Amino acid sequence: MSYAHLSIIVRSKLEILHQQGKSARAIARDLGRHHATISRELRRNETQHSYRAERSQESYVQRRKSCIPSRKWSLEQSTLIEEKLRATWSPEPSPSRGTVCCLLQNDLSLAVFGPFGERHTDCAAS
Secondary structure, eight states: OOOOOOOHHHHHHHHHHHHTTOOHHHHHHHHTOOHHHHHHHHHHHOOSSOOOHHHHHHHHHHHHHHHSOOOSOOHHHHHHHHHHHHHHOOSSOOTTTOOEEEEOTTTOOEEEEOTTSOEESOOOOO
């Protein structure tokens, strides 16, 4: 069985069936969902008044927004890293190693290539 979030349409049907006094198991049968999903949805979103589909959808959207991780790099961090790498790493070949160090603008990764195109990970600033 695959997992899918409840849509506003399913929540609206759930609201109507719940207002008709149907049990969570009966609602689950009608909607083709597991009874635990319906019980959890009712318990999570039912307040003093009753279950409301629109309010439940808004709560769902807010919960989804809060679980999205923040970006790893801010613009300020990216700019600082780029400046430091440009100041420290030379795009010129290193006479001692014969390697070329270059900054990839896409993801601020440091790619180091030897004279035959092989990738090095031990390139140090000279």
